[in-house]
Amino acid sequence: MTTVRAIDLRSDTVTQPDEMMRVAMSAAEVGDDVLDHDPTMRRLEDEVAALVGMEAALWVPSGTMGNLIALMLHLNRGDRFLAARGSHVLEAELGSAAWLAGGMPHPLEWTAGPGRFAAEDVRAMATPSAPYYALRTRLLCLENTHNFAGGAVTPPDEHARLVSAAKEAGLRVHLDGARLWNAAVALGVPPAALAVGVDTVQVCLSKGLGAPVGSVLAGPSALVREGRRVRKMLGGGVRQGGVLAAAGILALERMADLEVDHANARSLADGLTELGWAVVRPETNIVLAEVPDTRVALAMLDQVGVLAAAVPGGVRFVTHRDVPTSDIGEALRRISGQVSGRSAAEHPVRA
Structure with a gap:
C-alpha cells in the first residue's frame, strides 16, 4: 500500500533544521553558559536585545518558560494580571502563571478585533486606589501575534495606546512575542517598533524562523540578571548552549x-x-x-x-x-x- x-x-x-543550520550548530564556539556565559549564547542574546530595543536578553528553552519567568519577575503572590481571552499565557501554559508565578489571571474580551482589546478595557480593570483587601492588578500581558485569534496582529499605534493606558494605571507590561517576527514582517516595521514601552518581551526562535529549540526573554539589564536566577531555579540553565544559540543566530537572518x-x-x-x-x-x-x-x-x-x-x-x-x-x-x-x-x-x- x-x-x-x-x-x-x-x-x-x-x-527541521536544514543542512546549513546543522553545520552552524556543529561549528559553534561553546562554553559553560551557567558558569561563564557561553560566547555564542551571549552573541545571540545581544542580537535579540538589539532587535527588540531592549538592554539585555536571556535565552530560555521555551516560550512558556520565558513567559513564566517574566510573570515571576513582575508579580507577587495573589496579584492580578490581564491578558486577552485565549492568550497563550491563559490557555496553553498549564496554569503555570497561577501555580508557579502566583498570579491571578483575568481575561479581557476581544472588544477591538480578534485577539485584541481596547485601552479603555485596561483602565477599567486597573485598581490603583483599591483598598488593601482588594485584588491588586499589577501586570498587562500582550500577545502579538495572537495565536488562537488566527495570528492576529496588533499594529504599533494600537500597541502604544495599550502600553500608555497600562503605565498610567501603574501596571507593568509583558509582551508575549512568540510570533512577533511575523507581526513585524506583516506590518513592514522593525520588531522593536512593536515592543516600545514594554518591560519585558519574549520572542521565539523555534517557530517560523526554524531553529530547533529556544526562545529569548528581553528587558532591562537588572531584570534580565534576576531572570537568569529564576531560569536556573526552573531548571532552564544549560551548559554548552552555543550549539543551540548558533541555530538561533542563523534563524534571525531568515526573518524576511x-x-x-x-x-x-x-x-x-x-x-x-x-x-x-x-x-x-x-x-x-x-x-x-x-x-x-x-x-x-x-x-x-x-x-x-x-x-x-x-x-x-x-x-x-x-x-x-x-x-x-x-x-x-x-x-x-x-x-x-x-x-x-x-x-x-x-x-x-x-x-
Whole structure:
C-alpha cells in the first residue's frame, strides 16, 4: 500500500533544521553558559536585545518558560494580571502563571478585533486606589501575534495606546512575542517598533524562523540578571548552549522569509473558501476554519495526508518554511478530492 506523503500544517514548530543550520550548530564556539556565559549564547542574546530595543536578553528553552519567568519577575503572590481571552499565557501554559508565578489571571474580551482589546478595557480593570483587601492588578500581558485569534496582529499605534493606558494605571507590561517576527514582517516595521514601552518581551526562535529549540526573554539589564536566577531555579540553565544559540543566530537572518509563509497562508485560505470552508482571512501564517465537527474534519484531513490541529470550534492550519508553495496547492487538491466525494450529510465543513 502506498503511503501518502504528509503535509504537516499543525504548527510552525514542526520545522527541521536544514543542512546549513546543522553545520552552524556543529561549528559553534561553546562554553559553560551557567558558569561563564557561553560566547555564542551571549552573541545571540545581544542580537535579540538589539532587535527588540531592549538592554539585555536571556535565552530560555521555551516560550512558556520565558513567559513564566517574566510573570515571576513582575508579580507577587495573589496579584492580578490581564491578558486577552485565549492568550497563550491563559490557555496553553498549564496554569503555570497561577501555580508557579502566583498570579491571578483575568481575561479581557476581544472588544477591538480578534485577539485584541481596547485601552479603555485596561483602565477599567486597573485598581490603583483599591483598598488593601482588594485584588491588586499589577501586570498587562500582550500577545502579538495572537495565536488562537488566527495570528492576529496588533499594529504599533494600537500597541502604544495599550502600553500608555497600562503605565498610567501603574501596571507593568509583558509582551508575549512568540510570533512577533511575523507581526513585524506583516506590518513592514522593525520588531522593536512593536515592543516600545514594554518591560519585558519574549520572542521565539523555534517557530517560523526554524531553529530547533529556544526562545529569548528581553528587558532591562537588572531584570534580565534576576531572570537568569529564576531560569536556573526552573531548571532552564544549560551548559554548552552555543550549539543551540548558533541555530538561533542563523534563524534571525531568515526573518524576511516569513512573508512566503504569509502568502502561502492567504493562498490556502482562498482555496479552502472556494471549497466551501468558513475561513478567517489570515493576517500572518495561521488559518482558522470553522467546522461543525472538529473530529470529523481532522479525520478527513488525516485520510489525505494533510495534518492540522484542533482549536475551539474549528481547525487550525499553520504555514511554515518546511511547507513550500507547491505543497499548498497539493494540499488543496487532496482536500478537494475528499470533499467532492462525500454526500451532504457526510460533509465535514457544512452543518
